[in-house]
Amino acid sequence: MASCRGRASRPYPALASCDPATVRAAIASAMRDPAMPAYPVVLFQLAQTARSLGDKEEAAFLYLAARLRSARQLVVEPGEIGALMGALQLSVAPLVMPALGADPAMARRVVARLLAWDKATPDPFRERAAHGTADVKAQMAQVEADIATGTGRLADQIAADKARQAESAAADAAVDRQLAQQTERRCAAGATDIAGERTRIDAEVRRVVADHALVRKHATGGVRSVSVAATEVRAGALPTRMSLTVTPVQGQPFYAEVLIETTVTRERRLDTISATLLCLTNQWLGQRQAGRDVCVSDPQAILP
Incomplete structure (x- = not known):
């Protein structure tokens, strides 16, 4: 289409x-x-x-x-x-x-x-x-x-x-x-349902970010919402990293960089999801240096 x-x-x-x-x-x-x-x-x-x-x-x-x-x-x-x-x-x-x-x-x-x-x-x-x-x-x-x-x-x-x-x-x-x-x-038998599993992964990563102590400390007045801004994937694979927009109750949005590790079963179904906060940054996607990790290139990035 x-x-x-x-x-x-x-x-x-x-x-x-x-x-x-x-x-x-x-x-x-x-x-x-x-x-x-x-x-x-x-x-x-x-x-x-x-x-x-x-x-x-x-x-x-x-x-x-x-x-x-x-x-x-x-x-x-x-x-x-x-x-x-x-x-x-x-x-x-x-x-x-x-x-x-x-x-x-x-x-x-x-x-x-x-x-x-x-x-x-x-x-x-x-x-x-x-x-x-x-x-x-x-x-x-x-x-x-x-x-x-x-x-x-x-x-x-x-x-x-x-x-x-x-x-x-x-x-x-x-x-x-x-x-x-x-x-x-x-959707042949044995194929990983990438789209279906993405829904689970997105939800889990948003939960981890919203509940993280560093995020809550940085969000003035608390966290209003968390949404996925960008995703890194390997060809045909599940997400490996996400950039999320965190909107606080007060003040300007900021961004959370998250490393994602997953395991799948023998039946090619998603088994476990591990989401690790890498840093917080005020640089939105268009401001970042191409090809560089914003957690390293941004001198003002906040590390856990």
Whole structure:
């Protein structure tokens, strides 16, 4: 699938896990993320991921939600985002839409859910358009009209076209076979589930940093949050080092450098995680000397 970059996207690494329960939980978590409405193209990724699990109705809902919200974003943020959205639609639609085109009842449920969700979920681009120029307001009004008519007619169009239903069913079966082969290659028995294990490692490293006495001493007023800023990995391996952003209750954020050691079982599953704080620094990633350990190169780094 086309990649999502910069302002367009947010990272959800657990979506690449080979464990279906982990992936479904990651999709649900992404949909609850308060920042999600500002990144509608992520919905394309969620749709593709849901389809890879065989969750066809969920995938259809997420794909139509992505199209709807992205159309509004394009009104207030024209430019490169349009090309990205076009590429995502071309790559995801063939995976998702055949299932919808083969099942009129599913289409009706998905459309009803979509319209209810859109009404209940904030859309920052719709709100920005309401305070925009007359031209922006006119463009948004056209988008809203297209949503009301086009989306509303979708289920009726599918129900009225028996030939389309048959063609869509055949295409959907082909997608099933394609995705099954891809999943088998990626998640073969004995392979380490890198994405799933990353979720565990990230959580453990954040916990260690938040609880570390040196971090708590340096964080004025206590630790508000800890987030992963950068990760070092060996090719095809689990993380070996992380840079984490520590945001205190008061004052400016600082950074914690952590060494990570892991062991895996014979079945290639993550066994133990050891996280060691190397230093604290006020240098953010862009300020650091390339190729040098910031714990050594920063004379003001605080060592444990």
